[in-house]
Amino acid sequence: MSKIIVRGGRKLSGRIRVSGAKNAVLPIIAASILGEEGESVIHEAPPLDDVLVINKVLQSLGIGIEYQGETIRVKAQHIGTCEPAYDLVRKMRASFLVMGPLLARLGQARISLPGGCAIGTRPIDQHLKGFEAMGADIELGQGYIEAKVRGTRLHGAKIYLDVASVGATENIMMAATLAEGTTIIENAAKEPEIVDLANYLNAMGAMVRGAGTGIIRIEGVDKLRGAVHTVIPDRIEAGTYMIAAAITGGDLYIEGAIGDHLAPVISKLQEMGVTVEEDENGLHVRVERPLRSVDVKTLPYPGFPTDMQSQMMALMMVADGTGIVTETIFENRFMHVEEFIQMNGQIKVEGRSAVVSGNTALKGAKVCASDLRAGAALVLAALAAEGDTEITGVHHIDRGYVDLAARLRAVGADISRVEPEEDEEEAADLPLFSIQPSWA
Ligand SMILES: CC(=O)N[C@H]1[C@@H](OP(=O)(O)OP(=O)(O)OC[C@H]2O[C@@H](n3ccc(=O)[nH]c3=O)[C@H](O)[C@@H]2O)O[C@H](CO)[C@@H](O)[C@@H]1O
Numbered sequence: 001m002s003k004i005i006v007r008g009g010r011k012l013s014g015r016i017r018v019s020g021a022k023n024a025v026l027p028i029i030a031a032s033i034l035g036e037e038g039e040s041v042i043h044e045a046p047p048l049d050d051v052l053v054i055n056k057v058l059q060s061l062g063i064g065i066e067y068q069g070e071t072i073r074v075k076a077q078h079i080g081t082c083e084p085a086y087d088l089v090r091k092m093r094a095s096f097l098v099m100g101p102l103l104a105r106l107g108q109a110r111i112s113l114p115g116g117c118a119i120g121t122r123p124i125d126q127h128l129k130g131f132e133a134m135g136a137d138i139e140l141g142q143g144y145i146e147a148k149v150r151g152t153r154l155h156g157a158k159i160y161l162d163v164a165s166v167g168a169t170e171n172i173m174m175a176a177t178l179a180e181g182t183t184i185i186e187n188a189a190k191e192p193e194i195v196d197l198a199n200y201l202n203a204m205g206a207m208v209r210g211a212g213t214g215i216i217r218i219e220g221v222d223k224l225r226g227a228v229h230t231v232i233p234d235r236i237e238a239g240t241y242m243i244a245a246a247i248t249g250g251d252l253y254i255e256g257a258i259g260d261h262l263a264p265v266i267s268k269l270q271e272m273g274v275t276v277e278e279d280e281n282g283l284h285v286r287v288e289r290p291l292r293s294v295d296v297k298t299l300p301y302p303g304f305p306t307d308m309q310s311q312m313m314a315l316m317m318v319a320d321g322t323g324i325v326t327e328t329i330f331e332n333r334f335m336h337v338e339e340f341i342q343m344n345g346q347i348k349v350e351g352r353s354a355v356v357s358g359n360t361a362l363k364g365a366k367v368c369a370s371d372l373r374a375g376a377a378l379v380l381a382a383l384a385a386e387g388d389t390e391i392t393g394v395h396h397i398d399r400g401y402v403d404l405a406a407r408l409r410a411v412g413a414d415i416s417r418v419e420p421e422e423d424e425e426e427a428a429d430l431p432l433f434s435i436q437p438s439w440a
């Protein structure tokens with residue numbers, strides 16, 4: 001099994017360039033299914049395992065897709081089936097984002113249930129409620145969701161989301177682009193990734209207004225065509241590197257980070273005493289004084305992101321004082337706490353809150369990443385710990401960080417990645433090969 005090994009105690013300094021956002025590129029690749037004419041060219045597509053999986057999902061639908069460098073080209077004139085490969089959908093939850101585009105293009109889709117994961121049960125009821133309101137019949141059975149449009153085409157509808165779900169907003173928005181009439185999504189998610197998706201859809205010829213606010217209005221059009229789009233920088237990757245600077249008492253320039261997208265993270269870091277300066281190309285993060293702990297509550301955007309909760313907790317362990325972390329988005333997103341405790345972390349979980357004691361002398365240990373951000377947080381804690389930390393479960397980290405170990409090493413971390421012997425490889429660690437153009 002792959003491992004990351006960190007010897008803590010080095011201050012980081014230098015520049016790190018942020019990649020394109022995982023959570024923006026995944027729905028955008030799903031949306032490329034909507035392009036009945038021409039080709040989509042998606043720039044700044046980060047080479048992550050999740051991106052390779054969604055590319056393979058499209059390939060399993062018979063769609064032409066090519067991934068070279070950090071550019072993806074999609075030709076979706078022909079779609080061979082409305083049922084993406086089961087094993088790919090099970091592998092990655094975001095695969096369910098092809099449901100909206102398939103319903104819009106083909107009038108039907110059959111997709112295996114995406115299932116829960118380590119951080120919570122993650123239902124999809126709001127996605128399905130939206131499709132039903134737009135005229136789809138939904139049947140659940142044998143682990144599959146089968147949706148069929150009544151009549152020839154989805155129709156516009158007014159849909160109030162009970163929770164401001166990112167995925168449901170995206171799926172419904174994509175389906176609505178080709179529906180007859182107007183769709184209004186109320187209590188829509190406002191994340192920057194929603195705005196990026198709307199910009200791509202509009203470049204394809206869609207009419208989406210209000211993305212980034214709680215009310216999104218989509219006028220259906222008859223046809224969409226491929227478009228050229230550059231994905232926004234990854235705010236969670238940027239935030240993770242900001243904390244890498246802070247936790248090592250270092251000095252990093254995070255190139256490409258957009259301050260606006262990171263407002264709650266910047267605000268909390270400044271409250272702790274971290275110096276954060278923004279210019280037109282990125283964020284400069286450094287530590288000039290002792291850090292003090294803060295309280296953090298995760299909320300939908302523009303609140304503090306749940307995807308930064310575990311990394312923030314790592315920093316709170318070494319700051320002065322006690323802080324409370326409250327997780328309101330996912331019911332089971334404290335799996336990193338047990339691993340932090342292995343590293344001498346002093347944390348008590350009480351329901352949805354964790355009381356984090358500061359001034360902890362973190363110690364290297366053998367720990368395991370239970371999910372993507374838990375893994376990133378363990379790497380951060382290890383950078384500040386005395387001695388060696390060995391982190392397993394690295395395939396989770398590969399879902400969302402491009403060359404995490406190499407990038408941290410380049411700015412001074414003592415970090416290495418150890419790959420398994422061939423006969424020791426696990427299914428989860430198997431490489432996903434680059435996608436070749438299926439029209440070549
Ligand atoms: C690929 C991607 O973009 N993933 C992000 C996306 O996940 P994802 O889109 O899955 O997250 P959602 O915003 O949908 O989930 C937020 C909350 O709503 C609940 N819910 C969601 C849908 C639904 O139909 N019913 C329901 O009850 C979920 O269980 C959760 O408690 O947003 C999350 C919240 O910012 C982030 O942590 C993920 O990194």
Ligand SMILES: C=C(OP(=O)(O)O)C(=O)O
Binds near residue numbers: 094
């Ligand atoms: C939870 C995350 O992603 P996903 O929704 O793809 O599981 C994440 O990016 O932290």
